[in-house]
Amino acid sequence: MNLTVNGGAYDVDAPDDETLVVTLRERLELTGTKLVCGRGECGACTVLISEEGEPRHAVYSCLTLTVACEGQAITTIEGLADGDELHVVQRAFIEHDALQCGFCTPGQILAAVALIADAEHLTEDDVARGMSGNLCRCGTYPKIVRAILAAASDGT
Amino acid sequence: MARSPNGSDTTTAARRFVSTKVEIEGREETKIVELPAFEPEPWGEEVSLDIVGSRVHRMDALEKVTGRARYTADVRRPGMLFASILRSAVAHGRVTRLDLAPALALPGVRGAVGREHVDGIRVDGVQLFDQAIHYVGQPLVAIVADTQAIADHARRAIAIEVETVPHAVTAEQALAADAPRVRPHGNTTRQSPRVIKRGDVDAGLRDADVTVTREYRTPVALHTALETHGAVAEWVGERVTVWESTQGIFNTRSDLSDALEIPASNVRVIKEYMGGGFGAKNGASHATYVAVVAAKRLGRPVHCMADREGEQLDTGNRPATIQRVTLGAKRDGTLTAIRVEATIALGIGGWMAGPGKIYHEVYRCPNVHTSETFAYTNAGAMSSFRAPGHVEGAFGLECAMDALARALDMDPLALRQRNYADVDQGKDRPYSGKHLDECYAQGAERFGWDAARDRAAQTGTLRRGRGVATQIWGAGGGPPAYASVRLNSDGSVEVLTGSQDLGTGSRTIFAQIAAQALGARVEEVRTLLGDTGTLPYTGNSWGSMTTASVGPAVRLAAEEARGHLVEAAAEMLGAAPDDLETQDSMVFVRDHPNTSMTFADICEKLGDVMIMGHGSRGPNPENTAIAAFGAQFAEVEVDTETGQVRVLRIVSAHDSGRIVNPTLAESQLEGGIIQGIGYALFEQRAMDERLGVPLNPTMHDYKIPTMSDVPTIEAFCVESSDVVANHTGAKGLAEPPIIPTAPAIANAVADALGVEVSEIPLTPWRVLAAIAQAR
Numbered sequence: 001m002n003l004t005v006n007g008g009a010y011d012v013d014a015p016d017d018e019t020l021v022v023t024l025r026e027r028l029e030l031t032g033t034k035l036v037c038g039r040g041e042c043g044a045c046t047v048l049i050s051e052e053g054e055p056r057h058a059v060y061s062c063l064t065l066t067v068a069c070e071g072q073a074i075t076t077i078e079g080l081a082d083g084d085e086l087h088v089v090q091r092a093f094i095e096h097d098a099l100q101c102g103f104c105t106p107g108q109i110l111a112a113v114a115l116i117a118d119a120e121h122l123t124e125d126d127v128a129r130g131m132s133g134n135l136c137r138c139g140t141y142p143k144i145v146r147a148i149l150a151a152a153s154d155g156t
Numbered sequence: 157m158a159r160s161p162n163g164s165d166t167t168t169a170a171r172r173f174v175s176t177k178v179e180i181e182g183r184e185e186t187k188i189v190e191l192p193a194f195e196p197e198p199w200g201e202e203v204s205l206d207i208v209g210s211r212v213h214r215m216d217a218l219e220k221v222t223g224r225a226r227y228t229a230d231v232r233r234p235g236m237l238f239a240s241i242l243r244s245a246v247a248h249g250r251v252t253r254l255d256l257a258p259a260l261a262l263p264g265v266r267g268a269v270g271r272e273h274v275d276g277i278r279v280d281g282v283q284l285f286d287q288a289i290h291y292v293g294q295p296l297v298a299i300v301a302d303t304q305a306i307a308d309h310a311r312r313a314i315a316i317e318v319e320t321v322p323h324a325v326t327a328e329q330a331l332a333a334d335a336p337r338v339r340p341h342g343n344t345t346r347q348s349p350r351v352i353k354r355g356d357v358d359a360g361l362r363d364a365d366v367t368v369t370r371e372y373r374t375p376v377a378l379h380t381a382l383e384t385h386g387a388v389a390e391w392v393g394e395r396v397t398v399w400e401s402t403q404g405i406f407n408t409r410s411d412l413s414d415a416l417e418i419p420a421s422n423v424r425v426i427k428e429y430m431g432g433g434f435g436a437k438n439g440a441s442h443a444t445y446v447a448v449v450a451a452k453r454l455g456r457p458v459h460c461m462a463d464r465e466g467e468q469l470d471t472g473n474r475p476a477t478i479q480r481v482t483l484g485a486k487r488d489g490t491l492t493a494i495r496v497e498a499t500i501a502l503g504i505g506g507w508m509a510g511p512g513k514i515y516h517e518v519y520r521c522p523n524v525h526t527s528e529t530f531a532y533t534n535a536g537a538m539s540s541f542r543a544p545g546h547v548e549g550a551f552g553l554e555c556a557m558d559a560l561a562r563a564l565d566m567d568p569l570a571l572r573q574r575n576y577a578d579v580d581q582g583k584d585r586p587y588s589g590k591h592l593d594e595c596y597a598q599g600a601e602r603f604g605w606d607a608a609r610d611r612a613a614q615t616g617t618l619r620r621g622r623g624v625a626t627q628i629w630g631a632g633g634g635p636p637a638y639a640s641v642r643l644n645s646d647g648s649v650e651v652l653t654g655s656q657d658l659g660t661g662s663r664t665i666f667a668q669i670a671a672q673a674l675g676a677r678v679e680e681v682r683t684l685l686g687d688t689g690t691l692p693y694t695g696n697s698w699g700s701m702t703t704a705s706v707g708p709a710v711r712l713a714a715e716e717a718r719g720h721l722v723e724a725a726a727e728m729l730g731a732a733p734d735d736l737e738t739q740d741s742m743v744f745v746r747d748h749p750n751t752s753m754t755f756a757d758i759c760e761k762l763g764d765v766m767i768m769g770h771g772s773r774g775p776n777p778e779n780t781a782i783a784a785f786g787a788q789f790a791e792v793e794v795d796t797e798t799g800q801v802r803v804l805r806i807v808s809a810h811d812s813g814r815i816v817n818p819t820l821a822e823s824q825l826e827g828g829i830i831q832g833i834g835y836a837l838f839e840q841r842a843m844d845e846r847l848g849v850p851l852n853p854t855m856h857d858y859k860i861p862t863m864s865d866v867p868t869i870e871a872f873c874v875e876s877s878d879v880v881a882n883h884t885g886a887k888g889l890a891e892p893p894i895i896p897t898a899p900a901i902a903n904a905v906a907d908a909l910g911v912e913v914s915e916i917p918l919t920p921w922r923v924l925a926a927i928a929q930a931r
Contacts, residue, residue, distance in 0.1 A: 018305070026303065031230035032223020034431070036382045037464050041856040044382055077223035090221040094213055097819050100827060101659025102220030103382040103431030109221060132862040135855060137382055137432050138659050139827030141863045 001070050005030065006079025012066065020061035020069060021045040024076060032077035032106045038062050043134030046107035048075040048114060058114035060133075077106035080113065089113050092151035093144075100138035108134050112148045122152045176775030178634035179699070179782075183507075189635035192774045196673075196715050198879035199814060207672040208884075211819040215664045215683065216429070216657065225429040228401040229461050231388040237266055237300045239446050239460035240307035242314055243469065244294040247534040247848025248323035248336065251287040251296060255315035259299050262313060264306040269298045269450045277415045277445050280505030280537035281339075284445055289318060290338070290504045291534045292849050293469025298446045300458060308463075323534040323848040327478065327501040330531040338504070338532040345508060345530040352512055353525040354581065360493025360523030364484025367493075368559045372481065372552040373915040374511075375840035376501070377474040379541055380860050383431025385471045386461030387440075389447040396448055397424045397689070400440075401461075403433040403656055404696030409688045411440035412448060424689035433658045434831075435540035436472035438696050468853035472539025473841060476501045477511050479552035483560045489574040491521040496552070498528045506538035511549030514895075516582045517628050517783075518553060519575040534848055540698060542831060543629055543891035547898070551916060554625040554899030558906060568903065569596060569605055569624050572787075580781030588632065588777060589878035591811040592785035598874055599809030600624075603789035617797040620804070621908025623790050625896035631812060631888030632782025632881050633704030637773040638692035641670050641713040642766060643721065647741060647756030649674060649681040651713070654691035655706050657683075660890055661820035662702050666710045668816055669884065673714035674721075675738025676755065692770075700784065700888025703816060705773055708882045712771025720767045725758050774882075782881045784892045786810035788829070790900040794908045796927060799920030801905055803833055805868040810892055813878035814885035825871035825893045832897020834861045837917050 003010045005028060014023050021038075024030045024047070036044035040063040048056040049064070050073050080087045089112050092098070099105045108131070115130040116122065122130075127148050136144070171191065178185050199205060219225035256268050271285040282290055285297055297314065301307035324330035330343040337343065361367060388399040396418075402408045405425040413420040430437070447460035462471060477500050484493035498511050512526030541547075561568040573596060579586050600606065605624070614620050639653035651670045657663045663683040671678040685691060694706050718738055725743040726733040729751060737746050744752035759767065776782060789807040794800070806829050815821045838859035842851040852858045871893065877885030898916055905923070906912045911930040913922055 022305065025230075029232060030223070031226065031232070034227075034229070034382070036431075037855045039464075039854065039856075041854060042382070077221075081222060086218075086221070093221050094217040097214055097217075097823050099214070099217060099220050099659075100661075100823055101382070101430060101432045102216070102225055103227060105220050106223045128864045128866070132864045135382070135860060135862060137380055137434070137831075137860060138823075139830030139861070139866075140823065141830060141861075141866045142826050142869055143823060145863065145866075 001067060003066065003069060003074065004072065005074045006076060014066040016067050018066045020047065020064040020066050023066040024061060030076050030078050033061055034103055034106060035062060043111060044104050044107040046110045046134065048110050055117060056114060058111050077110060080109065087113065088154050089116065089151045092147040096143050096147040096150060098140055098143040098147035100140050104134060104136045108136065108144055112151065116148065116152045122149060124149065174775055176635065179630040179632065187635060189775055190772055192712055192772050196711065196883055198883040199877060199885045200879045201875065201877040205672055207668050207678050208816050212664055212668055212678055212817055214661055214820065215667055227383055227429045227431050228386055228388060228399050229383055231399045231459070233388060233390055233457035236388065236457040236459055237302060237454060238304040238307045239298045239300045239450055239458055240304065240311040241295045241298045241442065241446060241466060242311050243466055244289045244292055244296055246289060246318055246320050247292050247325060249289045249318050249320035251289065251316060252319050253315065253317040254297060256297065258313040258315055259310035262306065262310045264302040265299060265310045266302065267300050267454050269300065269446055269453065273449055273453060274445060279442055282504055284442060291536055293466060293536050295442045298450065300450045300454060325533050325535050325843055325845055325848045327476065327499045327531040327533065329845065330533045338534055343532050347508065348529045349527045350508065350510065351527045352516060355523035357493045357495045357523045357525035361482065361484045364492045365487040366560065366563050367482060367484045368556060368563050369482040370556050370559055370914055372479045372555060374477045374548045374551055375917060376476045377541060377835055377839050378468055378841055378858055379434045379436040379472060380468065380855065380858060381432030381434055381436065384462040384464065384467040385437060385441040385443050387444040387447040388457060388459045389451040390457035391452050394418065395422045397426065398444065398448060399426050400444060401430045401437060402427050403437045403658060403698055404439060405654060405656065405686060405688045406693055407439040407696050408444065412444070415440065415445065416448065427656055427686040430658055434542050435544060435698060438540065438698055441471060464855065465853045468858060469850060470536045472541065473503065473536060474541035474544065474547065475503065475538040477548045479511055481552050481556040483556050485560055485564065489564055489566050489571045491519055491575045493523040494521050496526040498526065500528060500530045501533050502530050503533055503535040503537040509540060509544035511545055511552060514546045514549035514628065515553050518577065518626055520577040520581065521575065542828065542894045546629060546895050547835065550625060550627060550895045551899045551902065554896065555902050555914065558623065558903040559912060569600060572596065572626055583781065585779045585781050588780050588782045588880035589813065589876060590785060591874050591876045592626065592787065594874040595785060595787040595809035595811055599787045599789050599807050602870055603807040605789060617795050619794050619796055619908040621792055621794065621904040621906065623900045623903025623907055625788055625899035625903060627786045627892050627895035629700060629784050629892045629895060630782060631700035631704065631784035631892065632776060633701035633888065634776050635773040637694040637705045637709045639706060639709040639713040639771050640692060640768060641674065641710070641717040642768040643717065643755060643759050645759050645763065647680065647754060647759045649676050651681065651683040651710055652691050653685055653694055653706055653710060654688060655685045655694040655702060656697040657685060658697055660697065660702065660824060661817060662697065664820060665703055665816045666706065669707050669710045670714040673711045674718045677741045680741050700890045700892065703886050704882055704888055707884045707886055709771040709773045711884055713769045716769030716771060717767055720769065721755070721758060724762060724767065725753055728753060728758060728761060777880055780880060782887065784810065784812040784887045784889055786892050786896065788896040788900045790904045792901060792904040792908060794905055794923060799923035801837055801918050801923060803867040803901055806897065808869065808871040808893060810873045810889055811876055812873055812889035812892065813876055813881060813887035815873050816886055821873055821889060822871055824890055826869050828893025829869055829871065829897050830861050830866055832894040833865060833901065835916065836898035836901040840917050
């Protein structure tokens, strides 16, 4: 099957029961996408996905079958920046120290990108609700909220 | 500002090696250490520094926000195989049949590692792959295959039969008269009960005008790091390289060297990035041994990470405690006695991190008696978990202090200030520095502790309350620790030290210290760490020790490098070395700033001649207690109809000496507080006591805080620099913030309801039960 990831086309031979996180990590060696719980509980495997011409939305790649992604464009953390030009959310995460160990960070950033794209005016409560599917054990949440609010206002 | 090491007398020490005491995770060890060649001018409070103390961005942030940071789970080696561990589903018994044939017959399966391959390798006192079963989650055998999916599939194909015997999964079950035997020598540690006492507690209680007695219970809490325990191992001949998600590369090396009976020099352990540790990753784990043994047997690199269920069942926990506490005090609040009887459920093994120690440390009290019984149970072994023992003990001590305050009709903060301890009473010695009084004062001020209560905010079934709690933690660090600092031919600087950055910011902290001591621009400094094969020794990143242990060694290495650099520049500038200063990666003549050279110019001119300095961590001061202190204030809202507790805000004031990077410090403090909120409100390993099976080894059912659970947090450190502790003035602060959070919240709940809830987590049903009981 054909898979479009970060703008590149890949011909992958994934069995029907293979999840997208496994395809990304093991076949394409895009290990920025993290596998933590494997059952949609923590958000670390979040990636962006879109139908041709449609806006990107966030999915848990551990609950997404690869075979269901044919014809869709997938963005992983490795493909978020424009070359060396970081995405505004990546810059905000650095600026506000919105990461510690960094293992949840790719998922947090991609979930934040989708959240910002979907919302008109984000409040702190919107961010807390919108991001509650992404767990961080280091407890970086206060700084993530600040980073997302800053990125949202930068982007508008 | 610091004098040149070359100008100082390097022979002041009559002895080159001295014995010194080092405190690690609350335990004290004696070590013989080398005295550094020179002692630099301490960075006391009066010394103003521009790089140390500044909000430099985390240096590995770019790698982390782009997905380029490669964690152990991400390591891929040519020809690598994947392992999957079969674990016991029952708590106690033995394997009667283990047939691997159905698994080994599957395509892509390359082999297995079983009991016969790991003789003598023990984890937490239990033989790896023991066919006698001691707890749910115990590894029984591992399958190795071309992919993780095949290995996991094959693991499920193994035919296994077990015989069960009665189990004991709680301390009560293990200590019952007819309890099944958990460990061969009995169900308690040999040292149980561990009694620590000073003065005469019975006399102290007789002298008391008021006494309170309470029983507190704390749960089994799970670290739940996002990256599980695990390793990738690759052998070349008799040498093995191990990529490990660990807080201690050198400890992992010695564990492997001991277990495999091979020289430590044949083991190289690498940890570049890790997805959380929190105390559970201090050496080789089951997965490490599986990877290393399988890789040797199969002649190919092997990747073995615990799966999430294995991580939650079998990689350590904060043990459950029961603490019976009696406090005695005079009418004015002066403590006369503290008595504690505690029971700790260790699981199948682990060390004795008990709640007792903190009762001896926080308050001035002449008569203290703690007795701790450590029970073995048929459950996963405990391990250190962020301030082990103190978190559990602080809950009992600080809730009991509030019960005493209510009995005395005294302000809880005033009661704490009344019993302020000026010295370390356990050993009758001074503190190197203690600014807890300022933490109380500044925290209370920012919180508005003395302000009138806003009763108007209490409507309907909602009740608001406020609470305070104190913490102490021996965060002084100590030797041995070594670092090198080198300048490259372009004038850039590298710090080399075999330490670990857990997400704590060590890379950045070390670079700041080196830049400060060297007079370099911090952007020009990089830290290389996490490799036993190429970098000098430091200890584990545990016990809030890294900054205070490694920081002084980094500073000395940078000072020495600065000395060499200045001498080279003196030769080039035709000036005396003593007249030269360094700043912003420039060397210039004092009072003649135009006579200068950049580090890059000097290094370019030197060509391949290398500027390099080495530093070591000297001993801690004799007969001096070193600790970090803090106070936290919590405001909560409790719904008396649903029992739901919501934390509205936390103000957290800490004394950890000089703060190297306030932003990173805040991140650490906020993170500790948020873990403390989880411990107070949600987190507990639920156990089916009849079946002996943990019920929630997932991230959905084991509830860690989400973003929605986080209150307003105001966390800060009071101005201080503890140069009695070490010449950088810095102490640790990773563990301190989690210690007082749960009791501050529980005290606020009691304040809101007028009813004490003496067991955490403060779940809605516990809160409702306490309200009902009080009616």
